[in-house]
Amino acid sequence: MASTILFFLFAGFAIACAVSMVYHKNPLYSAVSLVGVFVALSCIYVTLAAPFIAVVQILIYAGAIMVLVIFVIMLLNLDEDKPLTRLRYLYAVGGGLGLILLVQTMFIFYAVLRAPKDPVDTSQTAGKSLSIGQAMYTEYLLPVEIVGIMLLMAIIGGVILVRRLEPGQLKLVVDSELDKRHEEEEKDDYRIAF
Amino acid sequence: MESVLKTAFPFVVYTVGILLAFQGVLMIVAYTVLAERKVLGWIQGRIGPNRVGPWGVLQPFADLLKFILKEDLVPDKSTKFIYFLAPLVALTCALLPIVVYPFGPSITTVDWSFLPYGLGDGITRLPLTIAQIDVGVLFVLAITSVGVYGIALAGWSSNSKYSLMGGLRSSAQMISYELAMGASVLGVVMLAGTLDLNGIIYAQITSPFRWFIIPQIIGFVVFLIAAFAETNRVPFDLPEAETELVAGFHTEYSALKFALFFMAEYVNMFTVSVMCVVLFLGGWYVPGLGRIFEPGSIPYAAVSHVAFIGKICAFLFLYIWVRGTLPRFRFDQLMNFGWKFLLPVALGNVILTIVVVYFLNR
Numbered sequence: 001m002a003s004t005i006l007f008f009l010f011a012g013f014a015i016a017c018a019v020s021m022v023y024h025k026n027p028l029y030s031a032v033s034l035v036g037v038f039v040a041l042s043c044i045y046v047t048l049a050a051p052f053i054a055v056v057q058i059l060i061y062a063g064a065i066m067v068l069v070i071f072v073i074m075l076l077n078l079d080e081d082k083p084l085t086r087l088r089y090l091y092a093v094g095g096g097l098g099l100i101l102l103v104q105t106m107f108i109f110y111a112v113l114r115a116p117k118d119p120v121d122t123s124q125t126a127g128k129s130l131s132i133g134q135a136m137y138t139e140y141l142l143p144v145e146i147v148g149i150m151l152l153m154a155i156i157g158g159v160i161l162v163r164r165l166e167p168g169q170l171k172l173v174v175d176s177e178l179d180k181r182h183e184e185e186e187k188d189d190y191r192i193a194f
Numbered sequence: 195m196e197s198v199l200k201t202a203f204p205f206v207v208y209t210v211g212i213l214l215a216f217q218g219v220l221m222i223v224a225y226t227v228l229a230e231r232k233v234l235g236w237i238q239g240r241i242g243p244n245r246v247g248p249w250g251v252l253q254p255f256a257d258l259l260k261f262i263l264k265e266d267l268v269p270d271k272s273t274k275f276i277y278f279l280a281p282l283v284a285l286t287c288a289l290l291p292i293v294v295y296p297f298g299p300s301i302t303t304v305d306w307s308f309l310p311y312g313l314g315d316g317i318t319r320l321p322l323t324i325a326q327i328d329v330g331v332l333f334v335l336a337i338t339s340v341g342v343y344g345i346a347l348a349g350w351s352s353n354s355k356y357s358l359m360g361g362l363r364s365s366a367q368m369i370s371y372e373l374a375m376g377a378s379v380l381g382v383v384m385l386a387g388t389l390d391l392n393g394i395i396y397a398q399i400t401s402p403f404r405w406f407i408i409p410q411i412i413g414f415v416v417f418l419i420a421a422f423a424e425t426n427r428v429p430f431d432l433p434e435a436e437t438e439l440v441a442g443f444h445t446e447y448s449a450l451k452f453a454l455f456f457m458a459e460y461v462n463m464f465t466v467s468v469m470c471v472v473l474f475l476g477g478w479y480v481p482g483l484g485r486i487f488e489p490g491s492i493p494y495a496a497v498s499h500v501a502f503i504g505k506i507c508a509f510l511f512l513y514i515w516v517r518g519t520l521p522r523f524r525f526d527q528l529m530n531f532g533w534k535f536l537l538p539v540a541l542g543n544v545i546l547t548i549v550v551v552y553f554l555n556r
Contacts, residue, residue, distance in 0.1 A: 055332040063339030
């Protein structure tokens with residue numbers, strides 16, 4: 001009973017925040033609404049006896065990614081009153097994507113209805129950090145390693161894109177090609193523009 | 195009637211517990227402010243507040259009254275909703291971690307059957323923690339990382355250049371030092387083998403060192419430095435550097451909204467002190483106390499609780515002491531220090547701990 005009330009409370013809050021995120025034209029309002037969605041989802045995870053997922057949801061999405069998004073919005077300081085150029089065909093694309101999402105939701109609903117009804121035992125170890133860690137480093141070790149290497153590649157790519165070159169530094173092939181193109185430009189201090 | 199009472203009883207107990215914990219923390223925070231002014235006065239060779247009550251003990255309440263009575267100004271071109279939201283987010287995120295603090299050991303020896311209507315049936319232990327979740331360390335880190343929104347949004351919504359610069363600085367600073375902080379905690383988590391705050395304390399009691407500060411001295415120093423940066427305290431108080439930014443992100447805030455930011459800063463100090471004590475200094479554990487009192491009894495829990503608060507107060511004093519001693523960093527020094535020194539040292543500590551734990555467990 002109490003968990004049902006809590007679910008509707010947090011689910012309602014999540015939907016309200018999601019609608020507000022799409023509705024607002026000011027990007028900062030949208031970003032703050034998205035943080036609200038993440039917080040509401042994490043509360044739902046807590047009621048589903050998955051505290052680890054709930055905390056990670058806040059730590060990664062609300063605490064790291066959205067802070068960066070808000071940081072960028074603050075730095076760019078976008079003009080609020082700029083009229084939006086509406087593209088007609090995007091309505092069709094959005095409608096199509098929405099339809100696919102609706103079908104998916106119906107499928108999940110159907111699958112849940114078909115599933116055998118086991119009472120949820122909150123004392124079981126399913127959502128605990130120990131069982132998650134054991135599963136990640138035994139059964140799902142390969143996916144974890146692949147994701148780790150992909151993230152490392154992304155970090156190295158980001159560093160290469162924004163680093164400043166100084167004379168006497170190790171250069172990549174791309175850099176010497178760019179050097180030939182920009183021979184007249186000042187050499188000691190520039191950013192590579194891709 | 196009896197069944198209603200039985201259903202309502204846990205809620206009543208939890209509500210009382212939450213009220214006690216929050217009220218206690220807020221009182222300690224209020225007196226930290228007074229202690230800061232007194233100790234700073236002592237360091238700087240002056241008296242400090244001494245007009246309101248004997249030795250100024252009623253000063254926090256006078257300050258609160260002043261904050262309530264002052265005019266509440268809202269800048270004309272501010273973004274109103276977010277301007278109101280920011281101090282609420284800051285204080286909420288500062289107060290939320292209280293629910294997982296291990297204030298003391300569980301009381302297990304009391305027989306609760308004297309309670310009327312059989313309310314005490316089946317209760318064998320009374321934990322001195324509000325919510326015992328098995329990811330307590332991550333919970334505290336997650337909630338404090340959300341606290342940066344309060345400062346960033348306050349800076350943006352005030353529509354003032356000083357506030358914006360303060361907000362941007364603090365976002366950059368808190369994102370950078372969060373990494374070093376998280377990495378410095380990893381060593382302790384690996385030694386303890388759990389993310390539960392009470393579990394970490396029990397792991398320290400059963401370990402040969404008693405306190406994790408001995409095997410994790412590098413982690414402790416990194417954590418302490420990162421904690422100063424996370425709470426925006428001297429020498430890392432760049433977001434509110436008054437010589438450059440007037441007052442930083444809260445330049446445009448007045449009255450009770452300013453008071454909320456002010457309280458949030460001191461509650462955050464309390465939080466990182468708790469984390470320091472729990473992770474590195476054995477939490478509520480007093481060596482040798484188990485021989486005097488029976489573990490799980492009320493006097494054992496009471497002495498342990500007092501020891502816990504005492505250790506926290508020592509850290510709060512350290513904060514004030516450092517504020518009276520050190521000058522402020524420059525912003526590029528701050529960033530270089532965080533990324534090029536603190537983070538590599540923390541990661542090195544993690545790798546060292548991995549190797550040691552691997553060979554010990556073989």
